[in-house]
Amino acid sequence: MRLRADAGTCAGAGQCARVAPDLFDQDGDGLVVLLRAEARGPARERALLTADLCPSGALRVHGSA
Numbered sequence: 099m100r101l102r103a104d105a106g107t108c109a110g111a112g113q114c115a116r117v118a119p120d121l122f123d124q125d126g127d128g129l130v131v132l133l134r135a136e137a138r139g140p141a142r143e144r145a146l147l148t149a150d151l152c153p154s155g156a157l158r159v160h161g162s163a
């Protein structure tokens with residue numbers, strides 16, 4: 099599963115970094131930083147959850163593998 103994070107859309111709410119710290123971080127302004135562009139195994143579930151939780155729609159997931 100491929101991940102995309104748009105810092106220009108991010109609202110800095112931080113749910114992504116709390117739910118999936120292996121996939122997302124926040125920069126000094128609180129905006130999302132994508133740590134890994136690929137999620138496999140258990141990380142896929144966390145990636146899907148963060149996309150649902152993100153209040154700004156800044157996170158996108160693509161593909162099923």
Ligand code: SF4
Nearest residue numbers: 108109111112114152
């Ligand atoms: S959950 Fe969405 S709005 Fe919040 S930091 Fe992550 S990408 Fe930004």
